Amino acid sequence: MEQKTQIAVGVIRFDGKGLVPVVVQDAGNKDVLMLAYANREALERTLEEKEAWFWSRSRQELWHKGATSGNRLRARSIATDCDSDAVLYVVEPLGGGVCHETDETGNNRPSCFFRALL
Amino acid sequence: MEQKTQIAVGVIRFDGKGLVPVVVQDAGNKDVLMLAYANREALERTLEEKEAWFWSRSRQELWHKGATSGNRLRARSIATDCDSDAVLYVVEPLGGGVCHETDETGNNRPSCFFRALL
Numbered sequence A, B: 001m002e003q004k005t006q007i008a009v010g011v012i013r014f015d016g017k018g019l020v021p022v023v024v025q026d027a028g029n030k031d032v033l034m035l036a037y038a039n040r041e042a043l044e045r046t047l048e049e050k051e052a053w054f055w056s057r058s059r060q061e062l063w064h065k066g067a068t069s070g071n072r073l074r075a076r077s078i079a080t081d082c083d084s085d086a087v088l089y090v091v092e093p094l095g096g097g098v099c100h101e102t103d104e105t106g107n108n109r110p111s112c113f114f115r116a117l118l
Helices: A003-010 A040-049 B003-010 B040-049
Strands: A020-026 A032-038 A053-056 A061-064 A073-080 A087-093 B020-026 B032-038 B053-056 B061-064 B073-080 B087-093
Touching: A003 A040, A020 B032, A032 A040, A032 A053, A032 A087, A032 B020, A040 A053, A040 A061, A040 A073, B003 B040, B032 B040, B032 B053, B032 B087, B040 B053, B040 B061, B040 B073
Parallel strands: A020 A087, B020 B087
Antiparallel strands: A020 A032, A053 A061, A073 A087, B020 B032, B053 B061, B073 B087
16 A cells, blocks of 8 residues: 555544545536445545545445446545545546436436435 | 424434434535534424534534534535435535634635545
């Protein structure tokens, strides 16, 4: 692992389960696309490969987003917040919509945040 | 409580601690400002008062963002994601910067996500 990756990941305050929430934002239109979680290895891989990796809480495994669908996310920039307990991936979607749910036309929705409450 | 608030909050899948992560995005420049948490009451109040409320995990109390500083956040729209386990507040900051940390000029930073990792 590169030293700069070690330093970057070293500041993150992972929770009791070893996870940190990750906000994913589109580098182009700045839409918030999804919220997911990363463990240390997922964050390290994202920093080194410049593609978004997460920890799937449902499958309990490392998750290279889009590895099977082709809808990978290129990481343009990554930041953490003032408390170092949340991460922001600013990404370029390389395939279709990010969400596993589809719209009326059968296409994957570009963002998971499509259910309006207000 | 209004019935539409009850319906909106009823779909949310709060975690084992009764919380849901909330991404806060600026309605104007679309910057991601912060990540915080809401319990049921915080989300209800946000929907009804159209100002951002959270649950402070450090203080273990309801938190009306900006109530003391004046830097309140007007809620323009609120959405949940495909799994209903994350919430997005799209807000208009009514005061100064959202973050409690200050920049070189002594002003509150507009976004908590100012520490670049990549």
